[in-house]
Amino acid sequence: MASVGGLRARLFARPERALRGLSLRWGAAAGAFAVVATLLGLALGPVDLGVWAVAREVLSHIPFLGVESSFSATDDAILWELRAPRVALGLLVGAMLAAAGASYQGVFRNPLADPYLLGAAAGAGLGATIVIANDLGGARVDLRPVAAFAGAMLGVGLAYVLGSSVGGRQTATLILAGVTVASFLTALQTYVQQRSSDSVQEVYSWILGRLETSGWTDVLIVLPYVVVSAVVLLWHRRLLDVLAVGDDEAASLGVPVARVRLLVVGAATLGTAAAVAFSGLIAFVGIIVPHAIRLMVGTSYRAVLPLSLVFGAGFLVLMDLVSRTVVAPAQLPIGVVTAFLGAPFFAVILRTTRTVGP
Amino acid sequence: MTALAADQVGVVLDGARVVDGLGLALEDGGWLGLIGPNGAGKTTFLRAVAGLVPYQGSISLGGDEVASLGRRELARRVAVVPQLPVIPPDTSVLEYVVLGRTPHLGYAGSPGLRDVTAARSALARLDATQLAERRLGSLSGGERQRAVLARAVAQDAGLLLLDEPTSALDVGAQQQVLELVASLRADHGLTVLSAMHDLTHAGQYADRLLLMDGGREVAAGLPHEVLTERLVARHYGAEVRIVADEETGIAVVPLRPGVKAREPVS
Numbered sequence: 312m313a314s315v316g317g318l319r320a321r322l323f324a325r326p327e328r329a330l331r332g333l334s335l336r337w338g339a340a341a342g343a344f345a346v347v348a349t350l351l352g353l354a355l356g357p358v359d360l361g362v363w364a365v366a367r368e369v370l371s372h373i374p375f376l377g378v379e380s381s382f383s384a385t386d387d388a389i390l391w392e393l394r395a396p397r398v399a400l401g402l403l404v405g406a407m408l409a410a411a412g413a414s415y416q417g418v419f420r421n422p423l424a425d426p427y428l429l430g431a432a433a434g435a436g437l438g439a440t441i442v443i444a445n446d447l448g449g450a451r452v453d454l455r456p457v458a459a460f461a462g463a464m465l466g467v468g469l470a471y472v473l474g475s476s477v478g479g480r481q482t483a484t485l486i487l488a489g490v491t492v493a494s495f496l497t498a499l500q501t502y503v504q505q506r507s508s509d510s511v512q513e514v515y516s517w518i519l520g521r522l523e524t525s526g527w528t529d530v531l532i533v534l535p536y537v538v539v540s541a542v543v544l545l546w547h548r549r550l551l552d553v554l555a556v557g558d559d560e561a562a563s564l565g566v567p568v569a570r571v572r573l574l575v576v577g578a579a580t581l582g583t584a585a586a587v588a589f590s591g592l593i594a595f596v597g598i599i600v601p602h603a604i605r606l607m608v609g610t611s612y613r614a615v616l617p618l619s620l621v622f623g624a625g626f627l628v629l630m631d632l633v634s635r636t637v638v639a640p641a642q643l644p645i646g647v648v649t650a651f652l653g654a655p656f657f658a659v660i661l662r663t664t665r666t667v668g669p
Numbered sequence: 670m671t672a673l674a675a676d677q678v679g680v681v682l683d684g685a686r687v688v689d690g691l692g693l694a695l696e697d698g699g700w701l702g703l704i705g706p707n708g709a710g711k712t713t714f715l716r717a718v719a720g721l722v723p724y725q726g727s728i729s730l731g732g733d734e735v736a737s738l739g740r741r742e743l744a745r746r747v748a749v750v751p752q753l754p755v756i757p758p759d760t761s762v763l764e765y766v767v768l769g770r771t772p773h774l775g776y777a778g779s780p781g782l783r784d785v786t787a788a789r790s791a792l793a794r795l796d797a798t799q800l801a802e803r804r805l806g807s808l809s810g811g812e813r814q815r816a817v818l819a820r821a822v823a824q825d826a827g828l829l830l831l832d833e834p835t836s837a838l839d840v841g842a843q844q845q846v847l848e849l850v851a852s853l854r855a856d857h858g859l860t861v862l863s864a865m866h867d868l869t870h871a872g873q874y875a876d877r878l879l880l881m882d883g884g885r886e887v888a889a890g891l892p893h894e895v896l897t898e899r900l901v902a903r904h905y906g907a908e909v910r911i912v913a914d915e916e917t918g919i920a921v922v923p924l925r926p927g928v929k930a931r932e933p934v935s
Binding site for chain 1: 716719720721740741742743744745747748749751754755756757759760761764765768769771772774776777778779780824
């Protein structure tokens with residue numbers, strides 16, 4: 312751990328950078344990462360379209376550049392009808408999960424908090440399982456996203472009501488309430504799943520996460536939720552820095568703590584619910600991305616939050632690329648890939664997390 | 670002018686009346702020390718002044734009722750140094766002190782150059798410029814308390830509430846912190862209300878003392894009027910000797926009950 316501690320000490324020893332908020336250098340690096348990830352995600356797969364060919368094809372759609380595309384009609388269909396929606400969904404879900412993770416960590420002052428805290432994932436899982444197991448909606452209407460969304464909101468709502476009723480403003484109580492609600496909803500989900508053994512495989516496929524889309528419609532449905540959520544979270548990024556000194560001290564610095572917490576948790580949950588409704592449960596993105604960013608730029612949410620959005624977007628697209636190429640022509644569930652990377656990373660964070668008393 | 674006036678203040682927490690009928694007046698630039706045994710209601714009264722708990726009666730700051738002031742307006746007038754501040758270990762001292770500028774920023778506003786300058790000047794006032802780049806987690810107890818005080822100074826509020834500001838410090842650091850508060854008060858006209866456990870420090874630094882027990886005022890006045898062996902025995906259950914002279918000021922020396930002091934070894 313000494314090397315990690317040394318790295319942190321070295322990287323955190325430059326506070327002016329954090330005071331200036333997001334630096335141009337890191338903003339550009341995040342943007343470049345997301346662009347490269349997007350190009351790779353579009354180009355690679357069972358049919359290799361070529362990164363440069365994809366770049367030219369994309370640029371050919373921008374007027375006045377005069378770039379010619381070399382794509383055939385088949386390549387065009389693969390790119391715009393199969394891969395682009397999938398990559399776009401990956402960008403949105405990754406951005407949302409990472410930003411929501413960073414926000415939860417700030418608002419609960421818990422470095423291990425992630426979007427699945429407070430019963431969001433368990434609720435979404437229950438909602439989707441009920442639809443799949445009972446074949447609701449049939450082949451015509453896909454009710455899974457709606458049910459997952461409702462389940463996620465229900466999970467968080469229950470956790471919030473339970474936490475507030477027993478512990479007032481205590482963040483630890485809220486987290487324990489989330490764990491309690493999650494256990495209960497997971498038990499219900501398992502019960503529903505086991506009652507209809509025919510659909511177990513389909514339930515698992517959703518629970519392990521996947522980014523297959525039914526085209527641009529899914530992307531367009533998720534987009535407004537992610538945009539609204541991201542705007543609210545970014546708007547509160549400096550207040551998350553103030554919450555780091557605890558509820559009482561933040562209040563004595565003039566921050567309306569309860570309102571900020573409600574808005575941030577509400578926005579993060581809304582975005583997460585919309586994302587997992589289509590992607591299934593993709594764990595650890597909300598842990599890996601914000602923590603990696605903290606190692607690079609320090610702890611201020613004024614930098615961590617916007618960078619989490621952009622790096623998270625690129626990160627999930629790369630993970631999706633791994634999930635569909637590593638055992639090609641088969642595909643690994645993306646949740647398995649993120650967990651494979653995320654669990655060891657989580658262990659490192661757990662070991663390096665320090666709490667300092669007064 | 671009266672900076673802080675309290676009249677018949679009562680605070681009820683979980684059904685228990687923690688502060689009961691408390692009244693006081695604190696002039697601009699004054700230092701009032703709240704003393705009293707554990708559970709006397711000192712911290713709760715400070716929290717009521719800071720608008721952190723609801724209260725009955727009246728608490729006014731320069732004539733304005735605390736309960737009627739908005740949270741931000743209150744934070745511009747009152748800075749709080751809690752007994753156990755939450756210290757984010759990976760935050761730099763400068764970033765932490767800049768948090769004190771929060772009440773001067775808009776809801777989602779970012780600190781500008783003016784705020785960073787105010788934070789640096791607060792650090793300079795506390796002779797802590799050299800700590801600016803350090804992580805909070807790497808500071809000693811005394812250095813950390815300086816950072817917390819600097820944040821309160823950066824807040825630029827006229828009234829400073831200190832809750833046991835020296836409780837976790839060694840005797841040298843205790844003295845340094847209290848001297849810093851005294852010099853802030855002398856140089857910048859800060860008004861100070863502090864809850865204090867150390868009766869000697871209370872007697873030496875505060876202009877006036879208010880002794881609380883069971884949520885009520887039991888004595889108030891100049892330090893030598895409040896710090897008497899009888900009152901300390903009655904309300905703290907402690908046997909003490911009060912030593913006071915021109916040279917050393919007032920000191921409260923605890924005695925071991927029933928044991929005579931040994932002769933010093935020569």
